Amino acid sequence: MNWISTQFSRHGRYINVSVVLILSLLLIFGPSDINESLDQTVLSGLYYPFYKIENFIEIMITQSDANDQLRESLMRLSLQLSEYKEIIRENIRLRSALGFNPPLGYHLMPAVVISVSGYKMPMSASIN
Numbered sequence: 001m002n003w004i005s006t007q008f009s010r011h012g013r014y015i016n017v018s019v020v021l022i023l024s025l026l027l028i029f030g031p032s033d034i035n036e037s038l039d040q041t042v043l044s045g046l047y048y049p050f051y052k053i054e055n056f057i058e059i060m061i062t063q064s065d066a067n068d069q070l071r072e073s074l075m076r077l078s079l080q081l082s083e084y085k086e087i088i089r090e091n092i093r094l095r096s097a098l099g100f101n102p103p104l105g106y107h108l109m110p111a112v113v114i115s116v117s118g119y120k121m122p123m124s125a126s127i128n
Helices: 002-029 032-098
Strands: none
Touching: 002 032
């Protein structure tokens, strides 16, 4: 094993050129079935790392876009939640100012009052 590493370190450039030359000659003059398998092996070996890098970049871009959409949605929903909380606080303040406590066991429903004990309200006083 030591002999191989020594030879490769001394003659590495020549070994690389020889391998490329042999592969080139096989591709040019070799039988078609060997050419096809060699083509597939070489191309997949060369293309695969670039494919993985491209795939990784596409996934990162897609995830970045999804994260941006989620951030926008979170911001919009946070604002909506704060508006709802303010509406609840306002409702509590108005009920306490009116001294209104809803009766237990009843479901309240808003309505427009059109008369009181036979007295018809003027149109300007009615709520539209």
